[in-house]
Amino acid sequence: MTPDLSPEQQRDFEAAAFRRLLAHLSDRSDVQNIDLMNLAGFCRNCLANWYRDAAESAGQVLSKDEAREIVYGMPYAVWQARNQTEASPEQKAAFEAARPHDH
Numbered sequence: 001m002t003p004d005l006s007p008e009q010q011r012d013f014e015a016a017a018f019r020r021l022l023a024h025l026s027d028r029s030d031v032q033n034i035d036l037m038n039l040a041g042f043c044r045n046c047l048a049n050w051y052r053d054a055a056e057s058a059g060q061v062l063s064k065d066e067a068r069e070i071v072y073g074m075p076y077a078v079w080q081a082r083n084q085t086e087a088s089p090e091q092k093a094a095f096e097a098a099r100p101h102d103h
Helices: 007-027 033-040 044-057 064-072 076-083 089-098
Strands: none
Touching: 007 044, 007 064, 033 044, 033 089, 044 064, 064 076
């Protein structure tokens, strides 16, 4: 059963859940994007793309870098330098096997 929420409540709760997801991903910088992609089919970059799409559908132009900075909490290049490691051959193979090939 779905609770009786106003559109504003639903928006506010979704926004709070999104902020908590971003905080969780920030706390778990040890989890690589390729791990997220291989396990769940999305990563931090996907979230940034979705955020950018939502902004643009509301008439707000965001660059890819601006959207990524919102999701990563810092410029993407800084996050990469601090946290990103080289993907293992196993991770790369799993990514290739799981990714949609129509993109």
